[in-house]
Amino acid sequence: MRLKQYRAAAGERIPGGADGRRMLWISLVDKTGAGLWAATGALYFTYVTGLSVAEVGILLAVSAGIGVAGAPIAGRIADRMPLTRLMTAMQLLRAAAGLALLTSDHYALLLAFAAAGSFGDRATSVLTKLYAARISGPDRVRYQAVNRTVSNIGFAVGGIAAAAALGVGTTLAYQALVVGNALASFVAALLVVRCAEAPVPARVVTGSAxxxxxxxxxxxxxxxxxxxxxxxxxxxxxxxxxxxxxxxxxxxxxxxxxxxxxxxxxxxxxxxxxxxxxxxxxxxxxxxxxxxxxxxxxxxxxxxxxxxxxxxxxxxxxxxxxxxxxxxxxxxxxxxxxxxxxxxxxxxxxxxxxxxxxxxxxxxxxxxxxxxxxxxxxxxxxxxxxxxxxxxxxxxxxxxxxxxxxxxxxxxxxxxxxxxxxxx
Structure with missing residues (x-):
């Protein structure tokens, strides 16, 4: 579906103007890459890098545990520096971590690369939410609904593409999916660079409030x-x-x-x-x-x-x-x-x-x-x-x-x- 169909569904323009629309494209690209990786990660580590089932389980669990820190750390930094710069850096971190997986089959290095990607993923999630809240202002709930719809479409597209590639089952097919996920993060970073910095909202309060x-x-x-x-x-x-x-x-x-x-x-x-x-x-x-x-x-x-x-x-x-x-x-x-x-x-x-x-x-x-x-x-x-x-x-x-x-x-x-x- 084209994004303008969602503007029609909402009955008015997408909140946030040009940056709001650009963020929807970022979500579509980002979640398409996420759909590729969700269907690929465990299988890639098993069939391409040769890890055992136990090693894959530990790698995914530890990298996810390290990634948990991405959200609170990025959120705190976002209150002190330009948000778009931080978003760009995290997307580039994800892209670099994804491509780095192709360079080694050493367990410690794979764990480090996966952890870096997980950290960037969790950081990107909270930064995207914060940016969307700032640019959409009083329409933030409606904007989030449109964004979530677009994200679901992107994830489904990535999953379908992954299913087709995994049907081939070759090492090259797995590697292509890893590259596709990294490329999605890189494209998202380029789109973020074109976004204007979102101002921190100022709220006027009186009385008991x-x-x-x-x-x-x-x-x-x-x-x-x-x-x-x-x-x-x-x-x-x-x-x-x-x-x-x-x-x-x-x-x-x-x-x-x-x-x-x-x-x-x-x-x-x-x-x-x-x-x-x-x-x-x-x-x-x-x-x-x-x-x-x-x-x-x-x-x-x-x-x-x-x-x-x-x-x-x-x-x-x-x-x-x-x-x-x-x-x-x-x-x-x-x-x-x-x-x-x-x-x-x-x-x-x-x-x-x-x-x-x-x-x-x-x-x-x-x-x-x-x-x-x-x-x-x-x-x-x-x-x-x-x-x-x-x-x-x-x-x-x-x-x-x-x-x-x-x-x-x-x-x-x-x-x-x-x-x-x-x-x-």
Whole structure:
């Protein structure tokens, strides 16, 4: 799809002007490269560099662990230097680390290169979010919805290209995918260079709201409310582990549904996100509205988990129907959480320390990626009751988060002005 179709879908121009549109192209290119690498990484280390399964597992785990530091470090630096320069540097780091993988089969060097790429990847993620928030201003929620839609398309394109190349199965094919991922980062860096520097937002506050804002610590590590919010986000981001690990394993090992349904449910997830993420953005256009989304989000999590627990009842058709309902409900939860998380993570941060705060918030995703598979294994081992308990925990976390952020959000005069998005 061309980007102008998303402008039409939004009923008005993409926020941020030329830089906003350029950032969408950056996201498309960047996520296409990510789609190439996601399907290639483990296989490349296995079939091209000759590592054992255990060595690959350790390499990926350690490099990902080192990469976790990328978000908070880059976020803190972003509050002190031009954002576009830092974004360019991180994209070039990713490109260089990717190409460096082709130069050696030495385990220590491969680990170092993979760790550098992981660091750049996590740093780029938080820097892109910060830049988008600054250039889109009061339309940041709608912009994020468009950006997320474009990112999903890019990742799907990269995955399809990787599948075609991996079908060849030669060393050259694997190497071509690694080069493709590095090239995507390099092109993204060139596009970032053309972006204007985004000004740090200035917020005028008065009255009681001024007291609330002034009370926010400038370091997220000293902000108990924000740290608790980030911890709750790590729980809510588990929807990602459900689709990547929990749902397919549950379908295969615990239900009578045909195994071919598993990839179809992932396709359904992607299609729904592309079709509905932009329309749903209108319901989180202000900080208060984003907080209100936590109630239907709790219901969507609970409903999806309940459908998973009931998928063991009946035959193949009943199981398939229950799993499809679960996939739809959990995709709705994923989209609602994306809208709420995008707005609240920024609204809870003081303007002069947005980078540092968003860097800490990004740790929620990293934590989820580490513990998510373990949580899914425990849920599946517990059986249908495990899914019911899982859904209840997520719903309770939504309600607890709503109460946690209630008194920290800016008043009506400071919130993002409500917007109405046309979808005719």
């Amino acid at each position: 001024a007291k609330t804002t002034a009370a926010k610590p400038k370091s997220p590590w000293r902000d108990r409310t924000y740290l608790l919010y980030t911890a709750s986000e790590a729980v809510l981001f588990l929807d990602d582990a459900v689709f990547k690990v929990g749902l397919p394993l549950w379908l295969v090992h615990a239900t009578d549904a045909p195994h071919g349904l598993a990839p179809l449910l992932l396709v359904l997830n992607n299609v729904l996100v592309v079709a509905l993420q932009i329309p749903l953005a209108r319901y989180g256009a202000t900080s208060r509205a984003a907080r209100r989304l936590l109630v239907p989000l709790a219901a969507a999590f609970a409903g999806g988990a309940l459908a998973l627990s009931l998928s063991v009842v009946g035959g193949a058709w009943t199981a398939s129907a229950a799993l499809t309902i679960a996939a739809v409900a959990l995709t709705l939860a994923e989209m609602l959480h994306s809208v709420a998380s995008w707005e609240l993570s920024i609204a809870l941060a003081p303007d002069e320390a947005q980078g540092a705060y968003l860097g800490v918030h990004a740790l929620a995703v990293s934590v989820q990626r580490s513990v998510g598979p373990l949580v899914m294994s425990a849920v599946i081992a517990t059986g249908p009751a495990g899914w019911a308990l899982f859904g209840a925990c997520l719903a309770a976390t939504c309600l607890a988060q709503s109460r946690l952020v209630r008194d920290r959000l800016p008043g009506p005069a400071l919130s993002v002005p409500p917007t109405t998005v046309s979808h005719d």
